[in-house]
Amino acid sequence: MNTQAVRQDFPILNRQINGNPLIYFDNAATTQKPRQVIDAIVEYYTRHNGNVHRGVHTLSTEATELYETAREDTAKFINAKSPSEIVFVRGTTEAINLVAYSLGCSNLGRGDEVLVSLMEHHSNIVPWEILSKCKGFKLNYAKVHDDGTLDYEDFESKITSKTRIACLSHVSNVTGVINDVKRIAKVAHENGALMLVDGAQSVPHMKVDVQDMDMDFLAFSGHKMLAPTGIGVLYGKKAVLQKLSPFQGGGEMIKEVSYSQERCTVTWNELPYKFEAGTPNIAGAVGLGAAVRYLSELGMDNVFAHEKELTEYAYKRLRDCSNITLYGPSDLSRKCGIVPFGLKGFSSHEAAALFNEYGIAIRSGYHCAQPLHQLFKLESSARASFYIYNTPAEVDRFVEILRGLEG
Amino acid sequence: MSTVADYVSRIEGTCGAESDLIVNFKYEKKDEAIANILKKATLKNNLAGIIFELTYENRSFRLYTSGKAIFRGFLSKPELMDFLAKLLL
Numbered sequence: 001m002n003t004q005a006v007r008q009d010f011p012i013l014n015r016q017i018n019g020n021p022l023i024y025f026d027n028a029a030t031t032q033k034p035r036q037v038i039d040a041i042v043e044y045y046t047r048h049n050g051n052v053h054r055g056v057h058t059l060s061t062e063a064t065e066l067y068e069t070a071r072e073d074t075a076k077f078i079n080a081k082s083p084s085e086i087v088f089v090r091g092t093t094e095a096i097n098l099v100a101y102s103l104g105c106s107n108l109g110r111g112d113e114v115l116v117s118l119m120e121h122h123s124n125i126v127p128w129e130i131l132s133k134c135k136g137f138k139l140n141y142a143k144v145h146d147d148g149t150l151d152y153e154d155f156e157s158k159i160t161s162k163t164r165i166a167c168l169s170h171v172s173n174v175t176g177v178i179n180d181v182k183r184i185a186k187v188a189h190e191n192g193a194l195m196l197v198d199g200a201q202s203v204p205h206m207k208v209d210v211q212d213m214d215m216d217f218l219a220f221s222g223h224k225m226l227a228p229t230g231i232g233v234l235y236g237k238k239a240v241l242q243k244l245s246p247f248q249g250g251g252e253m254i255k256e257v258s259y260s261q262e263r264c265t266v267t268w269n270e271l272p273y274k275f276e277a278g279t280p281n282i283a284g285a286v287g288l289g290a291a292v293r294y295l296s297e298l299g300m301d302n303v304f305a306h307e308k309e310l311t312e313y314a315y316k317r318l319r320d321c322s323n324i325t326l327y328g329p330s331d332l333s334r335k336c337g338i339v340p341f342g343l344k345g346f347s348s349h350e351a352a353a354l355f356n357e358y359g360i361a362i363r364s365g366y367h368c369a370q371p372l373h374q375l376f377k378l379e380s381s382a383r384a385s386f387y388i389y390n391t392p393a394e395v396d397r398f399v400e401i402l403r404g405l406e407g
Numbered sequence: 408m409s410t411v412a413d414y415v416s417r418i419e420g421t422c423g424a425e426s427d428l429i430v431n432f433k434y435e436k437k438d439e440a441i442a443n444i445l446k447k448a449t450l451k452n453n454l455a456g457i458i459f460e461l462t463y464e465n466r467s468f469r470l471y472t473s474g475k476a477i478f479r480g481f482l483s484k485p486e487l488m489d490f491l492a493k494l495l496l
Contacts, residue, residue, distance in 0.1 A: 018473045347479065349427045353471050357457045366422045380421070404455065 001302040007389045009034035009294075020359030023394045028173055028201060028338055028385035029363050030223045033287075037226055040290035044283050052282055053252065053273075067282050070289025071272075077292045078218065079209040080235055087241070087272040088285050091232035092200040093123040095219030096167075098234055098275060099196055100127035102244040103165060104135055112137040113162040115193075117155060117179075118144045118375060119172045122368040124198045128167070137164070144375055147329040148175035156187045163193040165216075170202035174369045174381065175328030176311070176338030178202070182213045189214065194240065200224055204387075205307055205336050207300040216240050222284060226291035231284030234275070241271050250277035303388055307337035310386045310395065314339055317399045323406050327381055337386035343402070348380040358401050360394075411491045414440040418484055428487050430476045437474035444470055444494050463494060 007013055012032050015022045024032055044066060050059030052067045068083070075083040089095045108114070114128050118141050132139040140163075142155035150168075159166055166188040170181050185195040196217040202208055203218070204225030210218050217240070222231040236244075246253050246268060253274050255267040268274040295303060312332055318324060318339070327340040343351040348364035355362050363383045366373050373380065384398065416433045420426050432440040448461035448470075459470040470476045481487040 347427055347477070349421055349429060350469050350477050353429070353469070353475050353477055354454075354458055356475075357471055357473055364421075368422075370422070 001298060001306045001388065003306065003389065003391055006034075006298070007391075009036065010389050011035060011038075013389060017359035017361070018357055023358075023360040023390075023397060025384040025386065025390065025394070025398070026361040026363050027387035027390075028224070028367075028383060030229065031204065031226050031387050032389065033226055033228065034291075034294055036294050037228070037287050037290045041228065041283050041287045044286045049283075051279055063282055066286050066289070067280070070285040070292075073289045073292045073296075074233055077296060078203065078235055079211050081211065082238060084271040085235055085238050085241065087234040087236065087275040088280050088288075089232050089234050089275075090230055090281070091221040091223070092121075092198060092219045095217075095232055095234035096123050096196070096198065097127045098247040099165075099217050099219070099236075099244075100131050102247045102275075103194075104128075104131040104137075106245045108135050108137045108164055110136040111162065112164045113140055113160065114138070115140045115142060115155070115158050115163050115166045117142040117150055117168055118371045119148065119150065119174070119177070119369065120167070120169055120371075121173050121198060121200070122370070124167050124169065124196075125371070138162075141371075144372065146375070148172065148327065148372065148376070149177050149329050149334075150179050152180070152183065155184060159184075159187050159191045159193055161191055163188070163191055165194040165196055167196040167198070169198040169200075170208070171199075171205070171336045171338075172328075172369075172372070173201045173338070174340055174367050174372050174383070176201070176336040176340075176385075177329060178206075178334045178336060181215060185214045185216075201336060201338070204295075205300075206304040210235055222288040222291065225288075226294060227288040228284050231281050231288050233288075238271060241275070244275075246274050246277065248275075248277040252279070253277040298388065306388060307386050308332075310390055310392065311335065311337045311339065313392050314384070314386070314395045314398075317395060318402070321399060321402045321406065324402060327376060327378070337390075339384040339386075340381045341384070342378070342381060343405075348382040351382045354405075355398070355401065358397075360398060360401070409496055411488055411495055414443075414495050415491065418487065420484070428478045428481055428484065430478065430487070430491065432474040432476075434474060440474075440495055441470060441472065443496075444476070447494055464490070466490070 010032050048062040050063040052064045071083045071086045075086050143151040181197045188195040194216040197215045199218045199220040203220040218235040223229040255269045323344040325342040352364035365380045414436045417431045419429045448463040452460035457472045468478045
């Protein structure tokens with residue numbers, strides 16, 4: 001992958017922050033946008049804006065075409081069997097909430113169990129906690145080892161005939177640990193449970209094949225993979241989605257609403273529209289389509305290889321710095337481009353503010369994963385995270401600043 | 408007469424039990440805010456001229472020349488506002 005050529009596509013990388021060239025290491029939070037994505041959105045609003053579906057006029061037809069093309073390209077990107085398995089949502093959080101409420105309201109109750117891991121982002125914990133209180137099902141937590149890797153034995157032992165759904169991050173947003181979701185999906189299915197994968201930190205960074213991994217649901221966000229904020233995806237196996245009730249009601253998601261004897265009878269629309277109530281984020285989907293095409297052209301294997309190389313280089317350099325502590329596993333073989341660390345004498349927020357003075361954007365805090373920080377006995381952590389436009393020279397600058405603080 | 412609001416654009420609390428409070432100064436007033444704080448607080452350390460480690464009334468905090476300050480141990484934003492009033496005004 002030609003990183004220097006890639007960088008030319010990102011106008012924001014020309015910015016100076018506090019008199020320094022921007023080094024953007026906050027990609028696990030959100031990524032920057034290439035010209036191709038920005039242009040697709042501008043082009044949409046400049047030439048094609050209209051409401052999608054059932055419109056007869058030209059603009060509506062064009063908008064529908066663009067919206068559905070984005071769905072087709074996204075389906076291909078994760079190797080879904082059909083575009084009808086791609087539900088456009090606001091992001092990973094809404095996708096997980098959709099599954100939780102659609103499944104929970106009509107299919108879960110006392111005696112049922114839901115399984116999550118302790119490394120989950122709050123978005124894969126809180127919806128289940130809320131629903132378990134309403135519906136009375138039991139929410140179980142699978143353990144994580146001290147280095148942040150999943151305790152597979154514990155996870156698998158907690159999948160029983162009572163488990164209705166097992167939920168797991170493909171990649172931890174704190175440590176970058178890659179979980180073997182295919183292995184977990186197999187055990188879940190053997191026990192008659194569904195498998196939901198939080199792909200927010202994996203889909204942007206590696207090849208994800210929903211058929212090969214045999215997951216029932218995959219949730220991911222557009223803004224973490226070059227697309228705009230406010231657009232994301234819930235992939236669901238067609239047979240599973242067909243059995244679920246809608247999450248929200250309104251326009252677009254119905255086939256028919258007929259009034260008789262002082263009641264309205266509602267028939268749901270076909271997939272995926274059953275789950276897309278109201279006017280969708282059309283421009284967002286257009287942007288996501290452009291992002292998916294951009295990443296496909298780069299090749300997801302190349303994206304992964306680039307980040308892996310950069311992460312290994314960063315760890316090699318950072319291990320020589322005496323003033324930082326690296327969190328997470330030391331074995332980088334099953335790890336993405338996320339580097340969690342603590343800086344001696346600084347809280348994570350103070351560390352992030354320090355790097356900002358030098359034009360380097362990193363994230364600080366709990367990263368919406370407090371249970372994992374509790375396990376690490378950490379108040380918070382700083383996190384540098386890489387993407388396609390980051391370079392070894394940027395890592396060198398990061399290390400240079402750390403070295404400057406050592407004395 | 409100046410108020411804290413003249414200098415501060417936003418105060419953000421971080422997550423968790425022992426959260427930090429991050430004060431962002433208004434861009435056009437940041438230099439004045441930094442100068443006022445440096446006049447009143449005691450300098451403990453100066454990192455490369457861009458981060459000042461300071462104490463004032465037995466409280467330690469860090470001040471960043473781009474226009475931020477990070478405070479720990481305050482129970483609420485109003486308590487911090489009172490502290491900032493003493494530092495800034």
